[in-house]
Amino acid sequence: MSTTQPTTAIGKAANFTENRVGASVLVREFGRKIFPSHWSFMLGEVALYSFVIVVLSGTFLTFFFHPAMGELHYEGPWVPLRGVEISEAYNSTLAISFEIRGGLFIRQMHHWGALLFVAALSIHMLRVFFTGAFRRPRELNWIVGVLLLIMGMAAGFTGYSLPDDLLSGNGLRIIDGIIKSLPLVGTYVSFFLFGGEFPGIDIVSRLYTLHIMIVPALIIALIGVHLVFVVVHKHTQWPGAGHTEKNVVGEPVLPTFAAKGGGFFFLIFGLLSLISALFTINPIWNYGPYDPSPVSAGTQPDWYIGWADGYLRIVPGWFEFYIAGWPISFNINSALVVMGGVFVAMFVYPFFEAWLLKDHREHHILDRPRNNPTRTAIGVAGIIFYCNLWAAASGDLIAVFFHMSLNDMIYIFRFLFFFGPIIGYMITKRMCIGLQRKDRELALHGRETAQIIRLPHGEFLERHEALPANKLWKITAFESPQYVPAEPNADGKITGAEKLRARLSRFFFEDRVAPVSKQELDASHHDHHEVGSTDQAQIGH
Amino acid sequence: MTSKDHSGGGSQLEELNGFTNPGLPEHKPRLTDSDPRAQKVAERQVALWFLLSMIGTIWFIVAYFLFPLEESMESIRLHTMFVGLGATLAMFGIGAGAVLWAKNLMSDHEGIDERHDIHGSEEDQAIALEILHQANEESGIGRRPLIRNTLIAALALAPLPAVLVFRDLGPLPGNTLHHTIWDKGVRLIQDPGGIPSPESERPIRADEVTIGSAYHVLPSGIGDHENTDHPINEKAKAAVLLMRIDPKELKEDPARKDWSHDGIVAYSKICTHVGCPVALYEHQTHHLLCPCHQSTFDVTEHCKVIFGPAKRPLPQLPITVDSEGYLVAQSDFPEPVGPTFWEINHP
Numbered sequence: 004m005s006t007t008q009p010t011t012a013i014g015k016a017a018n019f020t021e022n023r024v025g026a027s028v029l030v031r032e033f034g035r036k037i038f039p040s041h042w043s044f045m046l047g048e049v050a051l052y053s054f055v056i057v058v059l060s061g062t063f064l065t066f067f068f069h070p071a072m073g074e075l076h077y078e079g080p081w082v083p084l085r086g087v088e089i090s091e092a093y094n095s096t097l098a099i100s101f102e103i104r105g106g107l108f109i110r111q112m113h114h115w116g117a118l119l120f121v122a123a124l125s126i127h128m129l130r131v132f133f134t135g136a137f138r139r140p141r142e143l144n145w146i147v148g149v150l151l152l153i154m155g156m157a158a159g160f161t162g163y164s165l166p167d168d169l170l171s172g173n174g175l176r177i178i179d180g181i182i183k184s185l186p187l188v189g190t191y192v193s194f195f196l197f198g199g200e201f202p203g204i205d206i207v208s209r210l211y212t213l214h215i216m217i218v219p220a221l222i223i224a225l226i227g228v229h230l231v232f233v234v235v236h237k238h239t240q241w242p243g244a245g246h247t248e249k250n251v252v253g254e255p256v257l258p259t260f261a262a263k264g265g266g267f268f269f270l271i272f273g274l275l276s277l278i279s280a281l282f283t284i285n286p287i288w289n290y291g292p293y294d295p296s297p298v299s300a301g302t303q304p305d306w307y308i309g310w311a312d313g314y315l316r317i318v319p320g321w322f323e324f325y326i327a328g329w330p331i332s333f334n335i336n337s338a339l340v341v342m343g344g345v346f347v348a349m350f351v352y353p354f355f356e357a358w359l360l361k362d363h364r365e366h367h368i369l370d371r372p373r374n375n376p377t378r379t380a381i382g383v384a385g386i387i388f389y390c391n392l393w394a395a396a397s398g399d400l401i402a403v404f405f406h407m408s409l410n411d412m413i414y415i416f417r418f419l420f421f422f423g424p425i426i427g428y429m430i431t432k433r434m435c436i437g438l439q440r441k442d443r444e445l446a447l448h449g450r451e452t453a454q455i456i457r458l459p460h461g462e463f464l465e466r467h468e469a470l471p472a473n474k475l476w477k478i479t480a481f482e483s484p485q486y487v488p489a490e491p492n493a494d495g496k497i498t499g500a501e502k503l504r505a506r507l508s509r510f511f512f513e514d515r516v517a518p519v520s521k522q523e524l525d526a527s528h529h530d531h532h533e534v535g536s537t538d539q540a541q542i543g544h
Numbered sequence: 545m546t547s548k549d550h551s552g553g554g555s556q557l558e559e560l561n562g563f564t565n566p567g568l569p570e571h572k573p574r575l576t577d578s579d580p581r582a583q584k585v586a587e588r589q590v591a592l593w594f595l596l597s598m599i600g601t602i603w604f605i606v607a608y609f610l611f612p613l614e615e616s617m618e619s620i621r622l623h624t625m626f627v628g629l630g631a632t633l634a635m636f637g638i639g640a641g642a643v644l645w646a647k648n649l650m651s652d653h654e655g656i657d658e659r660h661d662i663h664g665s666e667e668d669q670a671i672a673l674e675i676l677h678q679a680n681e682e683s684g685i686g687r688r689p690l691i692r693n694t695l696i697a698a699l700a701l702a703p704l705p706a707v708l709v710f711r712d713l714g715p716l717p718g719n720t721l722h723h724t725i726w727d728k729g730v731r732l733i734q735d736p737g738g739i740p741s742p743e744s745e746r747p748i749r750a751d752e753v754t755i756g757s758a759y760h761v762l763p764s765g766i767g768d769h770e771n772t773d774h775p776i777n778e779k780a781k782a783a784v785l786l787m788r789i790d791p792k793e794l795k796e797d798p799a800r801k802d803w804s805h806d807g808i809v810a811y812s813k814i815c816t817h818v819g820c821p822v823a824l825y826e827h828q829t830h831h832l833l834c835p836c837h838q839s840t841f842d843v844t845e846h847c848k849v850i851f852g853p854a855k856r857p858l859p860q861l862p863i864t865v866d867s868e869g870y871l872v873a874q875s876d877f878p879e880p881v882g883p884t885f886w887e888i889n890h891p
Contacts, residue, residue, distance in 0.1 A: 037657040080615040088738050101620055104608055108628045140662050173820055176780075177836060180818025180883035190721065190885045195713040200720055200777040201819070237659055245568030247558040251657045252568065259650045266642025273636030280628020295780035296735055296760060296813060298821045300835045315818065315853060316837045323855035328889035334853050335818060335883070367659060399838060409838055410851055472566035480560045521562025 030257075038260045039240040039253035043130050048264060050123035051226065052271040053116045058219065060113040061162075067103055069095040070211035072167065072204040081288050089167075089292040092207045096166040096287055111279035117162065118284075119275065121155045121307040128152060132352075132382050134369035136239045138362075142353040144232040147225055149349045154222045156307050161214035163305055166285075167207055172293030174304055176201065177312070181339070184332035202293065239369050242480050244473030248367050301400050306393070313395030314338045317416045345389075359508045361487050373442070374481045374518075376435035377511045383431040384424035391419045432514070439516035442478045445470065446519040447527045469528075479519045486512045568654060576648045586648040590641045597637025604630030722880050722891040724782040725772060726763050726861060732786060732810065732871040735760035739767045739775040747870045748786065753808050758825045759786040761810065763873070781881050783813040783821060784861055786871070787843055789830055795845050803862035808871065810861040811847045812881040815839055817854035819883045832858070856884065 009018045020026045038044075071091040077084045079094070080101050089097075099106040128148055131137055137145035160178075164171045179201045183189045198205030237251045246252055254260045290299065304312050315338055322334035356378065357363055372379040394401065395416040402409040449467035456464045470478075489497050489505035558565045575582040607626035613619055664672065680686050731747040733740065740746075745764055753759065761784040765771045772778050791807040803809075811832070815822045820836035825843075831850070832841040839852030847858035859881050862874035880888050 035655065037655045080613075082615070102613060104613055104623065105627050107620060107624045108631070111624070173836065176819045183883050183885040184818075185886070187886055190717045190887060193885075194715060194717050195710070198714045200774070201780055202776060203714075203774065205714075235662065237657060244566045245654075245656075247565060249558070249659050251659060252654050254652075255655050259646050259652070262642050262646035262650060266639045266646065269635045269637075269639030269642065271639075273632050273634075273639055276628055276632040276635055280625050280632060292738075294738055295776065296762075296783040296821050296823075297737065298823045298835055300824060302820075302836055312837075318853045320817075320839070320849050320853055320855040322853075323884060325889070330884045330886065330888055332855075332884045334855060365662075399835070413838065413852075473569050476563060476566050479563050480565065482560070518561050 033234075034257045035255040036234075037237075037251050037253045037255060039238050039251060040260075040263075041241060043134075044238065045267065046123055046127035046130055048267055049271060050120055050127055052268045053120040053123060053275065054222065054226070055268070056272055056275055057113060057116040057120055060109045060116060061215065061219075063109050064099060064113055065215055067095060067099045067106065068092070068165070068211075070165065070208045072202075072207050084288065084291070087292065090207070092165060092167040093287070093292045096168070100288065108276075108279055111282070111284050112275050113162075114284045115278050115282075116275050117159050118306060119271075121152070121159055124148075124152055124155050125307075129382065129386070133372040133379055134239070134241075135366060135375060135378065136369055137353040138366040139353075139357065140236050140365055141232070141239075142357075144229060144236070145353050146350055147229045147232065149346060151222065151225050151229065153346060154218055154225065158214065158218045158222060159305055159307055161210045161218060163285075163308075164210050165207055165214065166287045167293050168287035169290040169293055169297065169299065170285075170287070170302060172202065172295075173298050173302060174308075175206065176295070177315070181315075181335055184330075184335035185339075186329070186331060186336075202295070237367070239367050242368050242371065242477055244476050246368060248365070251367070301403075303397060303400075309396035310389055310392035311338055311342055313392035313398070313416070314341055316398055317392075317395050317413055317420060319417075345385075348385075359487070359504060359511055360484050362484070370481065373435040373438040375484060376432045376439070376514070377484075379435050380428040380432040384428040387419070387423045387427040391416060391423050436514060436516055443516060443519050446475060446479050447524060479524075481518055483515050483518050484512050485515060568656075571653055574648065574652065583649065586644070590645045590649070593637045593641030593644065595637070597634050597641065600630050600633025600635070600637055602630075604634060606630075717887070719887075719891045721781075721882070721885060721887075724763070724876055724881060725766065725778050726782055726784075726873045726876045728873065728875050729866065730873045731764040731866070732759075732761045732784070732863065732873070733764045735762045735783065739779065741767045749869045750805055750808060750865045750871050751869060753786065753788045753871075755788050755790055755807065756827050757788055758827065760784075760813070761786045780819075781814065784810050785813045785822065785825065785832065786810045787825065787827075787830075789844065793830065793844050797846060800846065800860065800862075802864075803860055803874070805863055805865055805871065808863065809843065810863045810871075810873075811841075811843070811858040812861065812877060813858075814882040815854060816849075816856040816858060816881075817852070817883065822858065 009015045017026070069091040073091050074088050075091060075094060077087050077089050077094060077097070079085075079097055081097055084097070096110075099110055101107070131145065131148065160174075164175050179193055179197065182193045182196065185192060193201065196206070196209070197203040198209075238253070240246050240251055240253070243252075254263070291297075303309070315335065318334045318337060320334055322337065323330060323332045325331070370378075372382075395413070398412045398416060399409055401407070402412045449469045452466045452468045454466040456466055458464060469475075486509045487505065488508075489501045491497050492501070576586050604627055607623070607630050611619065611623040611626050613623055663669070685692050731745075734746045734748060736744070736746070740762065742765065745767075747764060748759060748761070762779060763782050763784075766775050766778055766782065786808065788806075788808045794804065794807060794809070796804065813821050813823070815834045815836070817834065817837055817839050820834050822832045822834045822839070822841065824833040824835055825831075826833065830843040832843060832847065833839075834852070834854070837853050839854035840850050841847040841854075841858050842850045846860060849855065849857060859877040859879045861877055863871050864874050866872045
């Protein structure tokens with residue numbers, strides 16, 4: 004029972020809710036919860052909001068789409084296809100595009116939204132990686148994030164194949180080829196998936212069930228877990244004056260964060276509306292219905308499948324070999340090994356780094372990427388690995404555009420597959436160390452003021468000005484990970500695993516730029532003091 | 545999870561590398577915090593965005609009726625664009641208004657939440673342990689291994705039927721992948737796109753195939769429903785490319801010399817990599833290129849792989865000419881077409 008009797012309509016409604024679900028507890032708990040404000044924390048929000056828009060637009064599409072592969076003769080308004088035998092799925096997608104008012108707009112919003120969803124998810128994960136936000140206590144939430152990325156790709160792929168057009172049909176055929184390359188079970192899995200031989204008449208309705216029910220249900224469940232974890236852990240924050248491992252500084256949910264976040268949802272909605280209003284995507288009416296014989300040149304999957312397709316292009320054929328006539332199609336199924344390897348590496352990285360450093364403490368202050376050069380370099384190596392495969396999926400188009408030989412393009416991609424990440428690693432590590440040195444310089448000698456002073460004996464000096472306390476704190480307040488040598492265990496023995504850890508730890512953290520300490524700064528001020536006083540004296544005269 | 549609104553954060557100090565955390569910097573007031581005129585401007589700005597959103601919504605409704613969908617691509621483009629721009633304004637207006645409201649008019653004093661241990665207090669942990677012990681005692685799950693182990697075994701077995709019921713997702717492969725509907729005496733017909741009906745078939749005469757030309761080919765009878773239930777499945781295996789090359793340029797294996805007819809050769813169009821149609825024929829070099837993954841096959845040397853990710857050559861369809869001068873198959877493909885699969889050499 005509340006102590007005051009409500010008089011207004013809103014008050015009465017609030018009272019009604021309060022006495023039935025106890026909403027005041029929730030408001031008290033979450034109403035003034037603090038969220039730090041930084042542009043890089045909005046990337047996950049972009050993913051969340053684009054997912055909501057994809058669910059809304061997708062629900063609309065389900066009312067008009069027929070997930071079936073029965074054949075009929077097209078009789079709609081699109082003249083080039085009149086009388087052509089097409090499937091119900093393709094027919095209904097054409098109807099959504101040409102006969103349902105607003106249909107093409109919403110179909111395009113669904114597709115653009117899906118592309119944005121996976122893109123925002125990926126960039127959000129890069130932010131989390133480069134800032135070390137995956138460290139304890141957030142390792143499990145990182146894993147949930149990787150699962151969301153995988154499910155996002157699955158949602159995209161199952162949806163992409165539904166319209167039963169030429170382009171997506173060829174995409175499915177590639178999937179069928181990859182499945183068939185699996186040793187022992189491949190042919191059976193293919194027959195069970197397609198209900199017999201490719202393409203059959205079942206695949207669209209089966210993918211539809213996955214696309215509108217199972218995959219989105221899993222995504223929604225994972226998002227739920229993800230957000231609960233964010234509440235439990237509270238958000239990370241950038242290093243800065245007043246920010247500590249024990250607090251979180253930012254805006255309260257009510258009203259500021261809610262207004263900004265809610266407003267941001269509408270901004271994303273508006274942006275996707277603009278793109279969908281103006282830019283055609285997946286014009287299936289140009290591709291035609293699926294037919295196993297034709298194919299268009301320059302075929303491309305949606306962007307997030309590109310790296311897998313690119314990998315398939317650059318593997319040489321001799322990777323396939325036969326043992327007593329049984330094929331090992333490593334030229335094809337190694338794509339699954341590579342993709343699986345990337346995801347496994349992502350799953351274990353938080354635990355790997357904690358093991359290397361023997362650092363199992365909680366971390367709520369983010370690393371500036373330069374302050375962990377090896378991690379940042381690994382991240383860049385990963386980006387280069389990914390983007391090289393991604394570019395390889397457009398190798399034919401790139402070759403045409405730059406008037407290069409297609410074969411030479413493939414050789415370049417093969418070279419970069421191995422050496423691109425290594426080159427990227429080395430350059431990035433040096434850049435990070437350079438930036439750290441720059442920070443040291445700035446902390447020790449202050450910022451340049453552009454005031455040139457001439458000393459009595461003719462020497463010119465630029466006056467430097469000490470940084471304000473909060474800037475100084477921002478660039479000095481970080482822990483620089485160090486090589487942790489092998490330590491004996493309880494029995495006084497150094498195990499093989501410990502030796503390996505120590506060797507890896509040395510490789511990771513040998514090169515390091517130590518953060519400036521107060522003692523160093525005081526010492527450097529002392530050195531400058533005489534010059535400073537001369538300046539003063541000189542200026543005074 | 546209490547939150548306190550106070551700037552300064554004097555109690556949050558922490559030391560690192562000998563430096564002391566200087567604490568939250570002092571709040572810098574915005575123009576709208578002090579100047580009532582700036583406040584008024586900001587307020588109107590927000591309201592204007594919300595007004596624009598209303599205009600956008602009305603615009604959407606008007607455009608929905610004003611630009612009907614007709615048979616022309618033009619009408620579809622206009623409808624999509626104007627409806628979409630209305631939605632853009634409707635959504636963007638709300639978003640921009642809300643964000644500007646938060647940025648310029650709502651308090652921008654930073655708040656601070658304390659972090660607490662994520663794990664429960666020692667008391668919580670002790671009570672939780674006690675509850676679990678009690679549950680163990682009361683159920684006897686620790687004391688009665690017979691019950692426990694049979695339960696685990698039952699739970700482990702129970703999902704098997706759930707796997708088994710998926711058995712009828714599809715038939716077993718058998719040797720279907722080793723055969724196509726090509727057979728001795730089947731005529732080569734032109735592929736018109738889709739599945740040709742038996743009446744519309746256009747068989748190919750050997751003498752109409754000029755040197756340098758290429759045909760997309762299907763087996764006669766593919767559209768005959770007595771012949772096949774799923775013509776598209778058959779087409780996915782039986783599609784063929786037919787080319788005529790100057791016989792002097794062909795480097796034919798003596799054993800396969802009679803598989804071609806006067807420089808006319810027929811090869812499976814389905815890539816042996818992952819099954820895309822190998823649709824690009826460079827008739828200068830006599831190379832076939834798969835547009836999906838760029839596997840390249842040399843037609844003059846029995847379509848052996850000369851570049852790219854495919855391993856096996858494209859299977860050759862042995863052809864000859866029937867009494868009326870039409871091209872016919874001598875048999876089915878002598879080996880399976882399309883991507884490699886496990887049982888490929890063990891039918």
